[in-house]
Amino acid sequence: MMELVQLEKRHEDFARRNSRVIVASMEGLEDAQRTQEKFPHLLVLADSGRGLSEAIGLIDYHAAPGGGDADTPTTIVVDRDGVVRWLFRPSEVISRLSPDDVLKAVDQSIPADVN
Amino acid sequence: MVNSTPAKRHRYPGRLVFLLGVGLPLVGIITYAVQLGRGRLATPWHMAIDSTLAVGLLAVAFWQARKVWRALAFILVLLLAGAEWTFLVGTRLPAYSGPVAAGKALPAFSTSQADGTPFTQRDLVGSQNNVLVFFRGRW
Numbered sequence: 001m002m003e004l005v006q007l008e009k010r011h012e013d014f015a016r017r018n019s020r021v022i023v024a025s026m027e028g029l030e031d032a033q034r035t036q037e038k039f040p041h042l043l044v045l046a047d048s049g050r051g052l053s054e055a056i057g058l059i060d061y062h063a064a065p066g067g068g069d070a071d072t073p074t075t076i077v078v079d080r081d082g083v084v085r086w087l088f089r090p091s092e093v094i095s096r097l098s099p100d101d102v103l104k105a106v107d108q109s110i111p112a113d114v115n
Numbered sequence: 116m117v118n119s120t121p122a123k124r125h126r127y128p129g130r131l132v133f134l135l136g137v138g139l140p141l142v143g144i145i146t147y148a149v150q151l152g153r154g155r156l157a158t159p160w161h162m163a164i165d166s167t168l169a170v171g172l173l174a175v176a177f178w179q180a181r182k183v184w185r186a187l188a189f190i191l192v193l194l195l196a197g198a199e200w201t202f203l204v205g206t207r208l209p210a211y212s213g214p215v216a217a218g219k220a221l222p223a224f225s226t227s228q229a230d231g232t233p234f235t236q237r238d239l240v241g242s243q244n245n246v247l248v249f250f251r252g253r254w
Contacts, residue, residue, distance in 0.1 A: 032229035
């Protein structure tokens, strides 16, 4: 969740780049709603049905507490036409990109929208 | 008659090495805490490296003065270093091998927003760029 805190703090920097931050996990609506309340500038997806995680191939089986499945931490930059511009998966599960890293990726992969 | 002064013996031989050995893992942990506080979420390899160096230092300190508490410190830091390496190596992720690739549209999908509104790949097309961040969950 720490990465969400960081992304929320930098929401204006994303807005300046005409970019929306969408955060997704395999949790249900109730958890997603609580996350949405906590991070109002992020768009939270509740992917408990796995429609997104399976399509993209991100499920980390038995990775959640209790042996359940979870999304593999991954960041994908998609342009306004729905085309993927950049994908990042950390080499260790505890590693995350900082907001500066993500903003840099946006700047470099979609340079036309930098204001 | 030879007038010689006996060599002065250290009361605590290897004390500096011992203190360094005890302090290094703490420095690693504090550095990681500072790193997290500054929002840097990179893998803390330095922590395991610090602890491994500390194991070496504590082995030397124990060699210089075989005290019980030096042995205990050595064992504790050895366990700490082992746990850190096990955790870091055990959390390695395989390279991404799914269908998403730069220059291609995202595969079709259907999911929902937190308020229950449906959300598909068509919602990514519009006036804004999107950064999709997948996270583990609230736990």
